[in-house]
Amino acid sequence: MLKNGKVNTVKIQVYFVCQEVVGDMKDGIYEVAEGSTIRDLFSVCEKENNIFIKDEYRRWLVFLADGKQAQWDTVLHKVNTVHIIRAAVGG
């Protein structure tokens, strides 16, 4: 948090590779508070796209933060890019 009470924010490029789960959520730059988690980022994406994903469907999403495996609770520290992708299911 800054001295004036405002929250420092960071901009993160998000790519969705999971249309079956997130529908028409758009790739783009999303802004979140510093210290946010993937979960926080995903909430921002939901709000901005006005698309809200059922809890039971969230297990089909996995994440890469700057190319490294990440989880819902991973803190986005100095992360530029997040890929939100569908879970692998075989085949």
Next chain:
Amino acid sequence: MFGYVGKLLFVDLTNRTFEVRDLDEKTAKDYVGGLSLGAKILYDEMPAKTPVFAPESMIGFVTGVANGAGPFMGGRYTVVSKSPVTGGFNDASSGGTFGPLMKRAGYDAVFFKGISEKPVYVFIDDGKVEFREATHLWGKTTIELEKAIKEELGDPKVGIASIGPGGENLSNMAAIMNDEHRAAGRGGSGAVMGSKKLKALVVRGNHRVQAHDKDAVVALNKEVAEWHKGPVAPVYEMFTNHGTGGAYDSSIINGDTSVKNWLGTANDLTEEQIKKPTSQEQDKLFKIKKYSCHACPVGCGAIYSVKDGKWPIEETGRPEYETDAMFGSMVLNGDVYAINQCNFLCNEYGLDTISVGATVAWLMECYNNGIFTKEEIDGVDLTWGNADAIVAMTEKICKGEGIGKILQAGSVAAAKHFNKGFEALVHASGIEIPQHDPRWSPGLARTYQYDPTPGRHVKGGLSIHYGHQPPEVRYDYTNTGERDVNGVVYTEALYAAGFCTMSDFGLPPEIHIKFLTAVTGFEYTPEEARNLGIRSYTIRHAFNLREGLRRKDFTISDRIIGVPPLKEGPTAGVTVDAKMIADNFFKELGWNLEDAVPTKESLERVGGLENVIKDLYANA
């Protein structure tokens, strides 16, 4: 017995004789069907250490008890034989309609031995067995063959499991094809059929199996339908609309799909190369209709028509995920026309797309590293990503032309033939590895290396899904045994019953045992259900033990377990402790760690393995 025809057919192709035997209830309950019953029969009937192409060598087509008995997603049959690739047990399953049609023809399983003097196909017409000359059909591709047989019999609805020229040429990569686009693809069972001069098994009939409790089957099917609308809805949607290739792009990005013969990462591919082969994109170009296997509400199949480009195809099956990856990311190719042509050629000639694609990738790495010159590979410029060259080499393999004649034996045999390129081989006990990466989901290392049918992503264990565990879980190798064995227990019973591989998301957990009881009337306590899975795994493994194979004989290439580790990408730095995972697994089963031989006590605990105990411990 409910769910079963209750009849097994044993055919001797040398003498053109056959014998019908009853399937007894104890064997049915203990081994159910599919790979499990197939392994049991092969173990009991085929002499140990029979050379794979000898007359005494057997090949069996075994239905699952769910086939034709009502359960959703229960339409798969299994082919069992010795593998010409690994020298051990082989099972390969396929969907479509053939399994249920075989039961309609009057048999739960059909086994062949002997060698026909001339090419032959066996026609089972409502229980009657007929040997029909196939000299005029020898050399035909699988789709030509299906058309010809249907015309000859005047029946467009017969079920046909056949080989193409790949099987006739005894290729280690030869598949058995049915329903034009469906393949029991892996391990070279098509070559065993070819060695017997058996071009096809053709079935039709009116026998209908009855489920013990039809109402229960209907209720369970409703549960499955609700499941598809519920927690798995997004995955269901992907599979029903786009099939297995719908996750191609995401699987490359997250590190599950191999790139550049297992040396690369998504960074080696352009955005377009990652996106275009994904089924969602291919469907826009080529899809003309979807289709389903027997009793499957998912329907992950589709028919494509490639109307333009260098390789137009009137009709072909949509490439599966594995095929997309083998002819795509593995060879740094994003040309979907090339991928479809390779898929089409493999299906037509009856070859396994996984092994063919991996063999092309092996040769490509060798060529790019100067191990082979252009002249040595028939003038084909196998530069990474050269779509024309990928198609040209695939065609050579399929047709057995030029270097393709050597490559038809697979990458390991080809390296031995040329006595070079060993460093670029990626395999498990001689068979090429499918497209799920143990560096991403480490349990696959044990599955690939030690499953009695090595190198299969569809076999049980910690599973592909384990790759979604947080790194601190999945890369902690200390405590994997119980979960690994549980995965095996689940998968073995699933396949024994004839359910689809996709049932692991498509069916609610443990419903397959309820289906089994509803269909057969056999009750399974939790302990019996567990023993059913372990027994199935054990009888397959016992086949290998009797061939003289021990733990040391099951190998896996260093590259895919991260030796050395990748330097970039989501799995950078990962080296899988494959030995510890395997130790944990064998320990959990109660087997000797040194040679992977089950202890007598562990076999007695499971039950139904008396012949195995006799073979392993009679002289002890």
